[in-house]
Amino acid sequence: METLTEIIKFINFSFSYSGSNALILKNINLSIEEGDFVLLVGPSGCGKSTLLRCINGLIPHLYSGVYEGEVIVDGELVKNKSVNELATKVGFVFQNPENQIFMFSVEKDIVFGLENIGLDRNEIDSRLEWVLHALGIEHLRYKPPYELSDGQKQRVAIAGVLAMKPKILILDEPTSLLDPRTALEFILLIKELNRKFGLTIIVVEHRIDLLTNVANRMIVLDKGEIIFNGCLKEVIKNKNLNLYGVNVPPVIALQNYLKDEGLIFNEFYLNVKDFSKEIKRRLIGID
Amino acid sequence: MFWLAEGLVYRRQESIIHSLDPRVKLIISLSLFLLSLFSSTIFEFIILLSAIFLLGVLSKVLRRMIKTITFSLTFVIMIFAINLLVGYDLIFSIIISLRFIAIISSSSIFFLTSSPDELDLVMRSLHLPYDLIFAFVTAVRFVPVILLDAVQIIDSQRSRGLEIEKGNIFKRIRNYIPVLIPLIVQSIIRSEELAEAMESRAYGFSKKRTSYYTLHFKRKDYFVLCLNLTLVVLFILLIHLFHL
Ligand SMILES: Nc1ncnc2c1ncn2[C@@H]1O[C@H](COP(=O)(O)OP(=O)(O)O)[C@@H](O)[C@H]1O
Ligand SMILES: [Mg+2]
Numbered sequence: 370m371e372t373l374t375e376i377i378k379f380i381n382f383s384f385s386y387s388g389s390n391a392l393i394l395k396n397i398n399l400s401i402e403e404g405d406f407v408l409l410v411g412p413s414g415c416g417k418s419t420l421l422r423c424i425n426g427l428i429p430h431l432y433s434g435v436y437e438g439e440v441i442v443d444g445e446l447v448k449n450k451s452v453n454e455l456a457t458k459v460g461f462v463f464q465n466p467e468n469q470i471f472m473f474s475v476e477k478d479i480v481f482g483l484e485n486i487g488l489d490r491n492e493i494d495s496r497l498e499w500v501l502h503a504l505g506i507e508h509l510r511y512k513p514p515y516e517l518s519d520g521q522k523q524r525v526a527i528a529g530v531l532a533m534k535p536k537i538l539i540l541d542e543p544t545s546l547l548d549p550r551t552a553l554e555f556i557l558l559i560k561e562l563n564r565k566f567g568l569t570i571i572v573v574e575h576r577i578d579l580l581t582n583v584a585n586r587m588i589v590l591d592k593g594e595i596i597f598n599g600c601l602k603e604v605i606k607n608k609n610l611n612l613y614g615v616n617v618p619p620v621i622a623l624q625n626y627l628k629d630e631g632l633i634f635n636e637f638y639l640n641v642k643d644f645s646k647e648i649k650r651r652l653i654g655i656d
Numbered sequence: 657m658f659w660l661a662e663g664l665v666y667r668r669q670e671s672i673i674h675s676l677d678p679r680v681k682l683i684i685s686l687s688l689f690l691l692s693l694f695s696s697t698i699f700e701f702i703i704l705l706s707a708i709f710l711l712g713v714l715s716k717v718l719r720r721m722i723k724t725i726t727f728s729l730t731f732v733i734m735i736f737a738i739n740l741l742v743g744y745d746l747i748f749s750i751i752i753s754l755r756f757i758a759i760i761s762s763s764s765i766f767f768l769t770s771s772p773d774e775l776d777l778v779m780r781s782l783h784l785p786y787d788l789i790f791a792f793v794t795a796v797r798f799v800p801v802i803l804l805d806a807v808q809i810i811d812s813q814r815s816r817g818l819e820i821e822k823g824n825i826f827k828r829i830r831n832y833i834p835v836l837i838p839l840i841v842q843s844i845i846r847s848e849e850l851a852e853a854m855e856s857r858a859y860g861f862s863k864k865r866t867s868y869y870t871l872h873f874k875r876k877d878y879f880v881l882c883l884n885l886t887l888v889v890l891f892i893l894l895i896h897l898f899h900l
Contacts, residue, residue, distance in 0.1 A: 422852075425856060427852055427855060427856070430855075431851065431852065431855055451861075452855040452856065453855065453858045453859070453860060453861035454858075454861070456855070456856055456857060456858035456861065457858065459856075460856075461852075461853075461856040463849060463852065463853060465849060467801060468846055468849040468850050468853055469849075469850075469853035469856075469857075471790075471793065471794055471797060471850075471853075471854070471857075472793065472797070473771065473772055473773040473776065473793070473796075473797060474773060477773070477869075480868050480869075481857060482857040482858055483866070483868070484865050484866040484867065484868050485857060485858040485859055485860070485861045485862070485865060486858050486861050486862065487861070487862045487864050487865060487866050488866055489866065490866065490868060493866065493868050513773075514797070515800060515801075529857060530856070530857070533857075533858065
């Protein structure tokens with residue numbers, strides 16, 4: 370088995386924003402391995418966005434406050450690096466893509482970040498071609514932002530950060546403005562990036578069912594504390610999940626219910642298709 | 657609200673003029689602007705305005721150019737009336753009014769035929785500080801977004817029973833408060849998100865920012881530039897040598 374490298378590490382980390390003494394993150398200990406696909410959930414206001422801001426350095430560089438403990442990204446202390454420098458390691462896609470497309474055309478917007486880090490023209494050319502292709506947005510290249518749909522805008526937002534070749538891609542509620550179908554396509558696209566380029570991914574998403582087949586890790590945050598953290602298959606089985614505002618997908622809830630009723634399956638099924646296959650096998654077996 | 661800016665706002669179109677290098681369009685606009693500023697006879701203005709309208713026809717923006725002019729007609733009439741009232745003669749008042757029209761319409765040539773994108777390129781080619789260019793670009797980029805926010809807020813406040821077009825002028829101004837407050841709050845939130853996104857895209861990362869986009873004159877740009885220069889010289893010579 371290949372050795373796993375830790376790419377993000379929180380050590381005894383706590384944070385509160387300046388101007389309020391409420392601890393938003395409390396004694397966080399967390400490590401995320403390279404290539405992980407992490408689903409981060411929790412009720413709104415529990416500190417998910419705050420946690421993410423600590424990874425790309427917006428905290429403490431843009432938002433100051435009481436900062437205790439350490440956050441290490443790719444072997445370096447976040448507090449010693451500027452957000453700018455971290456931008457080439459951590460790509461951050463925000464909830465509203467409208468507010469992260471600055472330029473008048475898709476191409477110019479992708480180039481914006483690359484110009485900022487001072488790449489030469491040839492490198493910009495090749496990254497531009499690569500990212501347009503990787504995200505399947507070649508046809509949008511010269512379009513202005515107001516001609517794009519929400520789903521397309523979200524892709525362009527990813528293109529802008531992906532072109533910087535980060536090792537980590539963070540997405541904070543990226544599908545909340547998308548319709549279910551576009552949201553699913555979007556999640557599959559992210560999975561593709563994770564698989565193809567070994568990108569480490571952290572997604573905050575309320576529609577958990579979109580990610581049960583995609584993410585391999587799941588972290589549940591509540592009131593600034595990590596409640597569950599581990600393999601998605603293990604965490605998602607937990608019966609107390611709904612106490613933390615997590616929308617447990619019906620297949621999972623059903624299996625938990627059946628378990629209470631004494632019906633034990635040898636495996637835990639994450640999607641309806643696999644579960645119904647198993648039920649069918651059982652029923653036929655019983656007959 | 658929208659019609660107000662309509663005359664001056666760029667719309668994607670194709671024409672011989674549109675396809676020119678934006679610096680050439682700027683120079684044409686600027687030459688006509690300067691000539692209008694320094695012209696002082698009705699004859700000169702007839703030539704200048706004919707040239708401007710000819711450009712309007714060539715670039716297929718004549719109708720919107722005229723719209724801009726009609727929009728500024730109130731000012732023209734005011735200028736005309738004030739000049740007459742303070743005792744200038746009729747000819748002089750007409751000339752001042754014509755000059756105003758020529759200035760407005762000549763500058764509209766550039767804005768009607770160049771996209772904000774091209775304006776960005778022109779500013780880059782002038783080596784203006786990038787902070788300034790970025791401020792301009794984002795301002796233009798987000799004007800329609802914020803206008804849309806405003807429209808949505810007005811709609812939602814209306815659906816809650818707010819009657820904006822009711823009462824006298826002071827009442828009407830007061831009616832806009834429930835629109836303005838959420839709009840300001842929303843814009844502040846937006847600007848915070850923009851700041852986060854800018855940082856995350858390495859804005860201000862290094863002193864030596866690459867300039868990926870540069871403008872290059874094509875053959876037709878050189879040709880039009882020469883033509884423009886010739887016509888300007890011809891115009892000046894004609895006026896001053898022959899005292900037309
Ligand atoms: N810039 C800020 N300044 C002060 N408090 C903040 C700021 N951003 C968020 N908070 C507070 O931190 C808490 C966690 O917010 P956030 O991390 O955005 O939660 P989530 O993303 O899980 O909804 C909330 O109580 C919120 O009010
Ligand atoms: Mg959040």
